[in-house]
Amino acid sequence: MGHLVLLGDSVFDNAAYVGGGPDVAAQVRDRLPSGWRATLRAVDGSLIGGVERQLDRLPADATHLVVSTGGNDALGYASVLEAGARSVAEAVERLATIRERFGRDYETMLDRVLERGLPTAVCTIYDTRIPEPRRRLVVAALCLLNDRITRAAFARGLPLVDLRLVCDRDEDYANPIEPSVRGGEKIAAAIAGLAVGPMSGEPGGGGERSVVAAR
Template identity: 60%
Template sequence: MQHVVLLGDSIFDNAAYVAGGPDVVQQLREHLPQGWGATLNAVDGAVTAGVERQLQRLQPDTSHPVVSVGGNDALSQAGLLDEGARSVAEVLDRISDVREQFEQDYRAMLHAVLRLDLLTSVCTIYDARFPDQQRRRLAATALTIFNDVITRAAFRHGLPLIDLRLLCNEDANFASPIEPSFRGGAKIARAVAALVADHDFARRRSQVFAR
């Protein structure tokens, strides 16, 4: 039996945001091949460093861990968007510090997952849907440094990648500026199901899933 385990944050643990509708893991079970199982280990509010604690609850028959994390790491740095600066170089220096810390945390997390020698996949962070268009624009730009870390790590290890930026591309996919709605969760569930069923993990080559 194949068993998908969802790790990370509220991108997967979105039950609180779907008004009683099915969350991502429930929808995922509907799309998986017959005989497959799916379990939610992700925790709403988790940061990258918290995934290692989720691994301690990993089911013994896990075959396909899927990781979606990093949005809360980015959110913790949101104050940077409101800080003043004397030059572009000063801004880039602060951003570089944030990037380096996230890269360190993400590498440590991914190393812990890969050490299990399972069929691992990862997700990018989608663009927040803030009502204020200028805030949305700045956040999307800032998130590129986090997504660069994630995509580089995926490609370095030959992992398949779900690009949530392309997948969740409509306001209806969001229950709030940063949480997936029922519709967004349905897209995510279908993408996870397609990845675990169709990707050739034996080749150890990255492939991007975006629909």
Template identity: 60%
Template sequence: MAAPASPTPRRVALGVSLTAVAGGGAQARAGAAGHVVLLGDSIFDNKPYVAGGPDVVGHLRSRLPAGWRATLAAVGGSVTADVPRQLASIPAGATHLVISVGGNDAGRQEGVLANPARTVGEGLAQLASMADRFRQEYRAMLDRVLARRIPMALCTVYDPRFPDPQRRRLAVAGLTLFNDVIGREAFQRGLPLIDLRLVCNEDADFANAIEPSVQGGAKIAAAIARFAQEPEPRPHRSVVYGGSAG
């Protein structure tokens, strides 16, 4: 299978300064070997779903320059509150962190979509409360990770591929709330964002309804490799990695 084209970064002007950790990878970006660590859930820890093919971290190792390393600290089934415990697996000398988490948080709340509501406003209030809880947990997690002062990127949650069209439609709508939290936190803190909804945009990118396939993992790894090798970011700019270059 041919390697997918590297996702094109989209630069978005923001009225905030880049977080202090954004410049911590200058040595790696200047030519020294880097070390990328993946945190989060089974979007990265997808080896059980690729039938012996390369997983995300395997693809990433093949895409990084000679001398660079990649470490998998993500654990399948993890939710946002689990990520701080994964920090113990970050090796000394790590130069870049990438976090992909939130899908399992959303999955645990899927039952909210079946709750009765007398009005549209009442239903929206239930969804807003769900989003508020996730925002608190995600912010607390980011505070813990940013304390390591290692350059990092965040990932959105991609659109699942449930066979039932109605379940898929509702899941995508519900995930919008979670992805809004992730995107806002990235932009407010001046962090790069990898939008997996745009990266994994084909059914063949999925091994099942919610896990990346070999093809999907290759596309995710391409986006991560592009982030890790970017030159020093300009102040007041955030970079969004989305679809493949044409």
């Protein structure tokens, strides 16, 4: 039987935002195969660097890991979108510097996770529901960070849950940056699909370079 552990931030630790409804962890438990367990180690507000501390509290019998982190780091970089620039090249250079820093932090974190030797999947950062016109800027900038997440996952042969495809409707969000009960249901479905597919060792599994979405 499996024991899946959720690592990262409020994409998984979203109980405070669902008005007493089921959080992502509860919905994952409901969708896992009989006999499986799911443990929440993700912490609302956590940065990429916080995942390593979450690993220190990993259950001894953990069998599978899923990581969703990076959104709070992206929020910390958001002020660059308001900064002036003398040219497009100067603005792109600033974004490129952030992309490189984010990528180094993410890859360091992911390698620490993989040191545990457990089947692991990762998630992209979803597009959020920040009001327009700022949303267009945020979504465009997030592409640069998600590029580093997808490259890190695929370079290591890890399954990927693309949350941009999973949480694609307004009702999937409890607020501009947190998943609702409906969004959590879709996230849980994608994760449970990984547990019995690409992470399971069954046919069609084994860590292919998989992109998962569930509706």
